[in-house]
Amino acid sequence: MNATPxxxxxxxxxxxxxxxxxxxKLIGKLTRRLQDDSGMSASEYIVxxxxxxxxxxxxxxxxxxxxxxxxxxxxxxQVRRMAKRGLVAKEECPDDGRGxxxxxxxxxxxAIEDAAPMHVEHVxxxxxxxxxxEELAVLARISDRVLAHMERQPD
Amino acid sequence: MNATPxxxxxxxxxxxxxxxxxxxKLIGKLTRRLQDDSGMSASEYIVxxxxxxxxxxxxxxxxxxxxxxxxxxxxxxQVRRMAKRGLVAKEECPDDGRGxxxxxxxxxxxAIEDAAPMHVEHVxxxxxxxxxxEELAVLARISDRVLAHMERQPD
DNA sequence: GGCCGCTAGTTGACGCGTCAACCAGTGCGC
DNA sequence: GCGCACTGGTTGACGCGTCAACTAGCGGCC
Numbered sequence: 001m002n003a004t005p006x007x008x009x010x011x012x013x014x015x016x017x018x019x020x021x022x023x024x025k026l027i028g029k030l031t032r033r034l035q036d037d038s039g040m041s042a043s044e045y046i047v048x049x050x051x052x053x054x055x056x057x058x059x060x061x062x063x064x065x066x067x068x069x070x071x072x073x074x075x076x077x078q079v080r081r082m083a084k085r086g087l088v089a090k091e092e093c094p095d096d097g098r099g100x101x102x103x104x105x106x107x108x109x110x111a112i113e114d115a116a117p118m119h120v121e122h123v124x125x126x127x128x129x130x131x132x133x134e135e136l137a138v139l140a141r142i143s144d145r146v147l148a149h150m151e152r153q154p155d
Numbered sequence: 156m157n158a159t160p161x162x163x164x165x166x167x168x169x170x171x172x173x174x175x176x177x178x179x180k181l182i183g184k185l186t187r188r189l190q191d192d193s194g195m196s197a198s199e200y201i202v203x204x205x206x207x208x209x210x211x212x213x214x215x216x217x218x219x220x221x222x223x224x225x226x227x228x229x230x231x232x233q234v235r236r237m238a239k240r241g242l243v244a245k246e247e248c249p250d251d252g253r254g255x256x257x258x259x260x261x262x263x264x265x266a267i268e269d270a271a272p273m274h275v276e277h278v279x280x281x282x283x284x285x286x287x288x289e290e291l292a293v294l295a296r297i298s299d300r301v302l303a304h305m306e307r308q309p310d
Numbered sequence: 311g312g313c314c315g316c317t318a319g320t321t322g323a324c325g326c327g328t329c330a331a332c333c334a335g336t337g338c339g340c
Numbered sequence: 341g342c343g344c345a346c347t348g349g350t351t352g353a354c355g356c357g358t359c360a361a362c363t364a365g366c367g368g369c370c
Contacts, residue, residue, distance in 0.1 A: 005272030012283050015295035022298035023178050025224075025305055033310070035358090043326070062348060069180075074327055076350055081325070098335045098348045117160030128167050130304030131297060139297050140170035142290055143177035149285030150180055155188070190328090198356070217318060229357055231320055236355070253318040253365045 026126060033122045038115035043078050045119065048087060048104055048112040057104040060093065064102055087111055181281060188277045193270035198233050200274065203242060203259055203267040212259040215248065219257055242266055 008016065031042045038045075050067055051057055059067075065075040079102055082088045087108040093099030104112075128136060163171065186197045193200075205222055206212055214222075220230040234257055237243045242263040248254030259267075283291060 005275060006279070007275060008279065008283065011288065011295075012279075012291060015291045015298075016278060016282065018295045018298035018302070022302045023182075026301065027178075029305065029310060032358090041325070060348095065349095071328075072349060073329080073351085077326075080350085093348095096336075096348080098333095100349070120160060120162060123171060124161070124163065124167075126305055126308060127171065127301060128163065130301045133166065135297055135300070136167060136170045138293055140166075140173045142286060142294050143170075143173035145290070146181065146282060146285045147173070147177045150184065150281055153281060155184060187328090196355075215318095220319095226358075227319065228321085228359080232356075235320085248318095251318075251366075253363095255319070 029126055030119075030122055034115065034119055037118045038111070040111060040115055044082055044085075044087060045112065045115060047078060047082060047102075048108050049116070051088065051102065051104040052109055052112055057109065058091075058101050061100045061102055082108075184281055185274075185277055189270065189274055192273045193266070195266060195270050199237055199240075199242060200267065200270060202233060202237060202257075203263050204271070206243065206257065206259040207264055207267055212264065213246070213256050216255045216257055237263075 007013075027042075034040055034042060034045060040048075046068055047064070050064060051059055061075065061079070062072065065072050068075075070078075079088060079090065083090060086105055089103045089105055091101040091103055093101055131139065162168075182197075189195055189197060189200060195203075201223055202219070205219060206214055216230065216234070217227065220227050223230075225233075234243060234245065238245060241260055244258050244260055246256040246258055248256055286294065
């Protein structure tokens with residue numbers, strides 16, 4: 001212990017800084033846009049998106065949480081807030097006394113249908129339009145490599 | 156208005172999904188690690204990092220906010236919390252009656268010096284080690300392109 | 311020197327995310 | 341059928357981030 005730390009090379013640091021800066025600005029702009037255009041947070045958007053992609057706009061609480069890779073407590077808080085806003089509703093589950101279904105309400109369906117086209121347009125405008133198809137493919141490959149690499153690491 | 160929305164192609168959507176997933180997982184792991192290893196949030200880390208990179212560990216409030224591209228209210232809240240924890244202190248500015256200097260305390264210096272080597276190690280372990288130097292360079296170039304593209308867009 | 315618009319910084323309310331503690335129902339072993 | 345570990349889900353406290361409203365000092369124009 002107490003070995004002199006191995007810092008990043010200047011190329012590595014530059015790459016890291018660019019990546020972090022880009023990602024922060026991009027996500028920031030998108031969430032602000034979503035909020036301004038549709039009065040919806042990114043979390044609300046993704047919950048509604050996943051729910052309404054199903055057959056009947058309904059999903060078991062834990063299935064939903066696993067699908068978006070959230071902790072159950074995060075999902076619980078989120079669902080409570082969205083239920084208060086009338087975007088989703090909780091229904092009890094006949095098969096499992098503990099369980100709950102989360103359902104997108106009509107207002108929820110309307111909200112995501114209104115929001116989605118604009119959101120996609122912003123993703124296009126800010127992100128995909130910046131890159132050639134080849135660059136986009138390279139970025140996808142790199143992202144998958146990092147993801148795969150992380151899977152192999154502890155934690 | 157009401158034109159049928161132009162969705163992303165499946166390649167674009169796949170690239171977007173991979174990027175988002177990677178970035179969320181990576182940032183998530185790093186912040187959790189930082190918290191566990193050093194009891195510090197990412198925000199605290201960056202504030203201390205920028206502060207201690209200066210000559211005297213001191214910076215004008217607004218200069219600091221601009222440097223890390225935060226809103227002043229965000230910085231104000233952050234500094235208040237960090238002052239409460241004893242990581243920084245506020246000093247008044249002789250030249251400008253409104254102004255404030257933010258100073259890293261000895262505890263602040265110690266905290267970042269302890270945290271930095273481990274943090275860098277995790278960045279290396281989770282990110283730079285996943286990629287070849289060429290891939291890293293490509294990612295940097297792509298990030299810079301997206302950044303530059305965003306600068307040219309409204310908002 | 312008095313007004314006015316600007317910049318510096320704070321505050322409060324509210325949504326978000328994490329952690330840890332908790333309750334309740336399930337299902338399995340005996 | 342009883343006990344017990346596990347899963348499903350909630351809750352409360354707290355740090356974080358945004359927005360909007362606010363205070364206060366500065367600087368320029370008349």
